[in-house]
Amino acid sequence: MVSPVYRSVYRTTPRLIQSWADTKASSFRLGLKAAVPDVQLGWFDFDIAGQATLCPERIPITAGTALRTLLEGSQRQDAENRAGSRSADVGTAHLAGRDLVSRIAEQLGTSRGELPEKIAGLLDRLKAADRENSRLKALSTAARATELAAAGVAANGTRVITTTVDGQAGDARALAPAVRDRVAAARPAVVAVATEEGGLVLTFNQAANEAGLDASVLVKRLLEGRGGGSAQIAQGAA
Structure with missing residues (x-):
């Protein structure tokens, strides 16, 4: 629902992110030569400035004990810095999309949750108006x-x-x-x-x-x- 409005405002297609798995930069490696799996961006929370905070409870068992130990210990700060940096390119688009949704909802006098239904109603009204305009134009052409x-x-x-x-x-x-x-x-x-x-x-x-x-x-x-x-x-x- 939001994409057509976003394109009309910014002249480009939005990159609205539902999860980090939707991006090409959803993981990264720690800055050491340890034989551990990649770190996933989904294991972090991000504030409005893009600063990452590790959430250890999100690290799955399949990541292994060695990686968990590193992330909860000596490599935590480095991992959070890398996650914040990696999220920068897609985070801007994500936040821009969320900001646009909020702005549209405010302009339409509705909440974010009710926005899809509100936009669907507006689109239906626009289509009905377009059909009516076409009908009136056809009548005008016939009369002339x-x-x-x-x-x-x-x-x-x-x-x-x-x-x-x-x-x-x-x-x-x-x-x-x-x-x-x-x-x-x-x-x-x-x-x-x-x-x-x-x-x-x-x-x-x-x-x-x-x-x-x-x-x-x-x-x-x-x-x-x-x-x-x-x-x-x-x-x-x-």
């Missing part, structure tokens, strides 16, 4: 298409309808065929929808195609060779 289909001028026996959209090429691609499909099919018609960025979507109805008109050819002619598509619909940009 109906209005444009009743307009246009005649040129050499072909009905020509032109307009411009404030949006991007996708808006032009949605509007052009919507207008074309609302024009009387028996009469040749061409619909040209331009964008403010210099894009152009051109579409002919079936009657125009049967009369020998080709949208792809006309787009390339208008845009000096740029663009393409099919005989019925084509697009390009100046």
Whole structure:
């Protein structure tokens, strides 16, 4: 739940640590030549500054008596120093992740434990709003298409309808065929929808195609060779 928010804020994927086993630096060797197993970071507690404190009760029996004796005796300070140093690279990301979670929870007026449910609810609302926006946009496109289909001028026996959209090429691609499909099919018609960025979507109805008109050819002619598509619909940009 937190990762998408973290990426939007920091422009990178978070490294949220659930246990030291999730990291590549989860163990280290003591600074001596004793034949003992590696020391695990999970055997230590870490404060906010990254200082490590050995917790002997976490050392498993499988670690062996020799390693336990060293860690509880002469090598304890060295082991805690090494653990603190080893945790530095992943500890910063871990703390940053925890700090982000706390900040998000505070902004949303909830607790850390209830944060996943809160974010899930917000995501559901965003998806519902997106669906509603898409529905309203489709209705707006249909209404405008109906209005444009009743307009246009005649040129050499072909009905020509032109307009411009404030949006991007996708808006032009949605509007052009919507207008074309609302024009009387028996009469040749061409619909040209331009964008403010210099894009152009051109579409002919079936009657125009049967009369020998080709949208792809006309787009390339208008845009000096740029663009393409099919005989019925084509697009390009100046």
